[in-house]
Amino acid sequence: MAPNPTHTALWPAPHASGAVDATVHVPGSKSVTNRALVLAALASEPGWLRRPLRSRDTLLMAGALRAMGVEIEEGIGPDGTGEAWRVVPAGPHGPATVDVGNAGTVMRFLPPVAALADGPVRFDGDPRSHERPLNGVIDALRQLGARIDDDDRGALPMTVHGGGALDGGTVEVDASSSSQFVSALLLSAPRFNQGVELRHTGATLPSMPHIRMTVDMLRAVGAQVDAPESGGEPNVWRVTPGALLGRDLTIEPDLSNAQPFLAAALVTGGKVVIPDWPARTTQPGDRLREIFTEMGGSCELTEHGLVFTGSGAVHGIDVDLGEVGELTPGVAAVAALADSPSTLRGVAHLRLHETDRLAALTKEINELGGDVTETADGLHIRPRRLHGGVFHTYEDHRMATAGAIIGLAVAGVQIENVATTAKTLPDFPELWTGMLGA
Structure with missing residues (x-):
């Protein structure tokens, strides 16, 4: 080291x-900004992100979504005050190349988006990104019908061969090494044909507040989510398929x-x-x-x-x-x-x-x-x-x-x-x- x-x-x-x-x-919060970017990119109408964080990780996320066809315009908010980004969603498409840097949110949240893309999306990043586990997302997407070429490494670099849609359904994930494996699948789940029923199988689940953040933000854009903390089954999340709304969101x-x-x-x-x-x-x-x-x-x-x-x-x-x-x-x-x-x-x-x-x-x-x-x-x-x-x-x-x-x-x-x-x-x-x- x-x-x-x-x-x-x-x-x-x-x-x-x-x-x-x-x-x-x-x-602004990186965690909120990058989740908001993904949800806005998958929405059925344009949305605004006010006071977004401009940092390496969030600019990598914005650049990756742009590579897949999403319009992200940086400027002033709709009322003429403060920095804001306008996100105009588009059906994600390939061929595209995504640079994840060393951002866990980019390397984990975007493969499910790429599975919805029309065409191949290649993911790569900093040398350290090749050492960070991605197997939870890769294995889960394969269970849901996605085709991914990672040379059986469970890590970057890899190519997601998007088919334009994903059936979705029930999937088991061991997210004990990263709660981002759960958030990654939940964020895109409303766009899966059957939504998703995600079951965490690991002994522990770190960083639960980040999963609660994902669930709250999904609900704020119109998604139906059953989650453990709101009376649902322990370690099980269910997301109903449906359209996501474009929102005017201020980043904490x-x-x-x-x-x-x-x-x-x-x-x-x-x-x-x-x-x-x-x-x-x-x-x-x-x-x-x-x-x-x-x-x-x-x-x-x-x-x-x-x-x-x-x-x-x-x-x-x-x-x-x-x-x-x-x-x-x-x-x-x-x-x-x-x-x-x-x-x-x-x-x-x-x-x-x-x-x-x-x-x-x-x-x-x-x-x-x-x-x-x-x-x-x-x-x-x-x-x-x-x-x-x-x-x-x-x-x-x-x-x-x-x-x-x-x-x-x-x-x-x-x-x-x-x-x-x-x-x-x-x-x-x-x-x-x-x-x-x-």
């Missing part, structure tokens, strides 16, 4: 000289991307306001209010947004992050600066994320003088006095922001390839230094 030698630029992580006091406008801020800024308030004993924090949301990042309060902060949802205040003390935590695994790097960074040990549980699936996040966090924090050990399903972190050094990111945006959090409290931390944050949080270095008043 060697760092990529092509990204040797080092960014000196700013060291906080005192308590932060800032308002940070966090860009990305609450997981608010994590480093909230952590800054906690670590420095300061205050950060995140405007437009939703009162109700399916985003996993909403758990930060509870986690960071337990670690020593306090928060209040006001008309100005979420006001988060650090107490000047950072406490260790014993927490199951199975449903919110993407928060693990930031929680680990704060835990390394705490006054007592922490145990992070339920996140074995992070070994399959943008990088093996558990191994990467252990190595990088320990090389700054920390004491982190991997467990079967997470990390045990004993706080130690840390020192400066290079924090490698493995082309993983959440590793970069974790390093920045540590750098607030530890002088001399240098982050390799901070540009990888553009995956979901464009302009992170500018937002970070702006928060510090630099």
Whole structure:
């Protein structure tokens, strides 16, 4: 798991000289933006996405849908205010080539769309994308009648030979390595001739909030969905075939991307306001209010947004992050600066994320003088006095922001390839230094 030698630029992580006091406008949610793009592309009429996130992952999704014939026009909203994308659906078609980059949402959400296309669609991406599991989506689509050429790898590169339609029906999926396998099939299911009855067969199912997000967004565009959390059978989702409506949707801020800024308030004993924090949301990042309060902060949802205040003390935590695994790097960074040990549980699936996040966090924090050990399903972190050094990111945006959090409290931390944050949080270095008043 060697760092990529092509990204040797080092960014000196700013060291906080005192308590932060800032308002940070966090860009839109990647998870919501990419789901909204897929649903708008499959709708029966044009729709609008307001305040979409413009980042590597969302631009890859938009580019992939354009390659299959969907019109996505970037401009100003229908009322003349704010950035918005107008999506004009078209029957997806091939031949087309999709670059997934290293975006799990693109590599997993679009093969079912490609199965509906008229013609072949080839999928490829960054070298790391070839190592990330796709077997759940590939096997399920084959059960539903799709023809896919992946040389039996269960991974990229591959070609989906779209037949213009897909029968759909009952399908079994083991989504224990990624909840995206479930979301991928549900998003396109209303367009399958018989819809879908999806049964998850694995022992565990990580990141349930992301599946609830998918179900909520499907219902918002007119789909009929029976789901476990609304009284349905456990581990079974049923989607009825039918047309999807074009909507005028405003994208929520990305609450997981608010994590480093909230952590800054906690670590420095300061205050950060995140405007437009939703009162109700399916985003996993909403758990930060509870986690960071337990670690020593306090928060209040006001008309100005979420006001988060650090107490000047950072406490260790014993927490199951199975449903919110993407928060693990930031929680680990704060835990390394705490006054007592922490145990992070339920996140074995992070070994399959943008990088093996558990191994990467252990190595990088320990090389700054920390004491982190991997467990079967997470990390045990004993706080130690840390020192400066290079924090490698493995082309993983959440590793970069974790390093920045540590750098607030530890002088001399240098982050390799901070540009990888553009995956979901464009302009992170500018937002970070702006928060510090630099």
